[in-house]
Amino acid sequence: xxxxxxxxxxxxxxxxxxxxxxxxxxxxxxxxxxxxxxxxxxxxxxxxxxxxxxxxxxxxxxxxxxxxxxxxxxxxxxxxxxxxxxxxxxxxxxxxxxxxxxxxxxxxxxxxxxxxxxxxxxxxxxxxxxxxxxxxxxxxxxxxxxxxxxxxxxxxxxxxxxxxxxxxxxxxxxxxxxxxxxxxxxxxxxxx
Numbered sequence: 424x425x426x427x428x429x430x431x432x433x434x435x436x437x438x439x440x441x442x443x444x445x446x447x448x449x450x451x452x453x454x455x456x457x458x459x460x461x462x463x464x465x466x467x468x469x470x471x472x473x474x475x476x477x478x479x480x481x482x483x484x485x486x487x488x489x490x491x492x493x494x495x496x497x498x499x500x501x502x503x504x505x506x507x508x509x510x511x512x513x514x515x516x517x518x519x520x521x522x523x524x525x526x527x528x529x530x531x532x533x534x535x536x537x538x539x540x541x542x543x544x545x546x547x548x549x550x551x552x553x554x555x556x557x558x559x560x561x562x563x564x565x566x567x568x569x570x571x572x573x574x575x576x577x578x579x580x581x582x583x584x585x586x587x588x589x590x591x592x593x594x595x596x597x598x599x600x601x602x603x604x605x606x607x608x609x610x611x612x613x614x615x
Contacts, residue, residue: 426455432462432488434481435579442466444474449487473500476510483514483558485565485573485583492565499564503557512558515575519604524550525568530587533570537586540597541604546572574603 429450436447448462464474477484477496485492504510523534537546549562549571562573569585582603584596 426451426453428453430462430490432493433486434477434484434488435486437478437481439475439478444471444478446474446478470497472505473497476500476504479510480512480514480561482579483512483561485580487583495564496561499561503560507557512561514558514578514580516578518573518575519546520549520562520573520575521546522549522563522566522568522571524563524566526570527568527587529590530568530570533586533590533593536593537570537572537597541600545604549573572600574600576603 431449433447433449438445442465444464446462446464447459449457449459451457464471468474477493484496488496521534521537526534549559549566565571567585567588569587571585572583573580574582582600584600586593586596589596
């Protein structure tokens, strides 16, 4: 098996010390074997400022982030944040955000399925906002027109899915989303 190695970062499972940031990491090696470990960024590394920003805003990001999402986020940081004094973004307390812009082929069908299953009022369109909303701009930077859904409970992102990316797994992802939507806002308990 000659697969491309991939790494995932868990922003919420990270810690900061005097000279380093450490993030939980998992991934797959070139031979397809799974590994679990850590990604450590030292204070002296050029990317330390970016990773500090990721850490400070760790509850805004999806619970698990691929290298693809992280590279998009790093571009956003370089272009919009690095020279800006505002590094701490506003995390929604309780929200269900959906990205409905620049849709890929087949995405409209997925949107119809989501709205038919959960109702249009369940979601807030992440595509619409003023140019002064840096938090939404950061989240939009992670989107690729794949009907991305972010769910926030208690001030942290507890669900992220690009539904059109995994359209063959719609039923499974919708089932996971349904559990998140049943959580009583801010309590983490299920509604009856």
